[in-house]
Amino acid sequence: MEKLLYITLFAPLVGSIFAALFGGCKKNILAGIVPSALLFIGTIAALIQLSAVLDGQVISATMFEWIASGNFRVDFGFAADQISVVMMCVVTIVSTLVHVYSIGYMSHDEGFNRFFSYLSLFVFSMLVLVMSDNFLGLFIGWEGVGLCSWLLIGFWYKKPFATWAANEAFIMNRVADLGMLVGIFIIFWQTGSLKYTEVFALVKSIDPAILSLAAVFLFIGAMGKSAQFPFHTWLADAMEGPTPVSALIHAATMVTAGVYLVVRSHELFALTPDVSFFIACLGTFVAAFAATMGLVNRDLKRIVAYSTLSQLGYMFVAAGLGAYWVALFHLMTHAFFKALLFLGAGNVMHAMHDELDIKKMGGLYKPMRGTAIMMIVASVALAGIYPLAGFFSKDKILEVAFGTHHYILWAMLLITAVLTAFYSFRLIMLVFFGRENYKEHFPSLHPHEAYWYMLAAMSPLAVLAVIAGFFEHSLTALLEKAMPIFHPHMSTDTVMMLIAVTTVAVVCSISFTLYKYNKGGFSAELENTFLYKLFYNQYYIPEFYNRFLVIPYTKLSEFAWKKVDLKIIDFVVDTIALVIYKSGEKSRHIQSGNLSGMLRWMVFGLLILIIFAALYSPIK
């Protein structure tokens, strides 16, 4: 069993190194196929481990003693328990499919080999994050995925905005990671260990105030990685990267690491109800906040990114209200349908030659039937219509909110569900149906369907987006061995009524959208209203950050550079060099090559030495 664990973990690393060997060469199809095949093997190993942990067993392996210094001892250990195995399966399945898809998507790109090297390295880092059996290993993986995210957002490094977005994501995550590091320090300070099993055995004995502090700091780390307010701006800008990257990293896996952290540390968060309630409130806020931004955006990928942000909010609500398994469940279903949505968006982008404005599309259903059908499936799943995946997980979150008597949160989430349905179908309507606007903007464009194997890579995701909801009971059966399974106490009638209310609201929203966009959409006057402008400019938050953080910091840096660095530090260093240089220049004439001149200098030196010897001689 240990071998399977190592196979899952190291297969992507081997793939990454293999692809990296071709880094400097021209496109080599092997650099795409070999990592994909290795990942497929890793996926199978992960699935075997899933079946192995079903009966409550935990697969663990310690590679070596990592750090041993005084009382501080950390092993380089990995474990596949019931929580991590769910993540492992989601990560490996989605990343295998995205790898196969990328072979087609990146086929005309110069950096083909480089891309696969980064992508596989990302999967390896993500698996380290998920499979580590201690907080330090998790942190290493956490930083690893951050690095790979940076590499991949800025993959097209010749585009200035891509490098800017990559730096923004990296720096914002660094700020949040500091919080996480402090949280880990507090945990070590209080328990003397970093291994999950040892830490969670001791959390009950920690002073609640300090425990809350640890929870808060850990959650700050989670906020950064999962792009929760106020660290949310990087996620939308991260869409500058290649679309498979958005699908894998910025929808299905990396951004859910924050949710995973909260679920992983559920024993800690369960003891801090205040922090947990804050998490739920923030999650609700972000869910609604991001959905409103998605309503009006025109950028195909950004809409999907805001939707991701909104769904992450949902997951945090579930985790904050104590229903950790629901958070993990929604994480899983969301990974499938959101990756599908992004890959579909990638096909549309290819067909439209990288145009992203959905107002310039329309009527793409005819030339791209396969993509259109899969994106519609994903959107229905996202909106939460029975029997697709989103229905089960999202309704469960609404039930939890209602069942724990947080009616305000429930109402907000219900409204968000309505908004979600609206923006998903607005996207579908504007891209695939209606007037063919692209004919005006790009007269020479003939949209074409993607390669068959790209659609083939998407189809398993489409199937999973349809059926993943039915895994609910097997998931609870699996997870109840690792965590308490939270079920709100409600009568069947209430549950049925809730489901009815949600479904009716969502269906109404979808019908309204379909009707409205069939009629030609909203009038242009709406774009002049205050709310539209507010949503379209993302509540002016990027503007605010730019004006109050970026510009003052730039000015401070300029000051430090021009005044402190150049005028003080460089000046001192330069003066030392100048003194030595000048003295050398002056004393150069001694080396005249004239023997008698040199002998004179020698005698002169000898005399000085004699004087010194006479002055300081110990014999008087």
Added chain:
Amino acid sequence: MISINHYLILSAMLFAIGLFGVIRRKNLLMLFFATEIMLNSVNIALAAISYFTHDLTGQIFAFFIIAIAASEVAVGLGFLILMYKRMGSLDLDNLQIMKG
């Protein structure tokens, strides 16, 4: 009565003359003579101190120095002749080929 001081003063004077010659002279051959004077001034001092302290070591040293100085002069004069053939002069002011 001649004491050790007389010998040492003689030695010092000879050394000073030699040193002056090393500094002032421009001819390489004269420089050799000057160094010989300095070597011999040291020999005088060694022999004198050896005589007055009744220790033969100093005189043996002086012998060695004479022997080595003789071989050194033999080699050095050979070089000088060669140099004169090459450069056509032994004036130090004309022999500046390693100017910094």
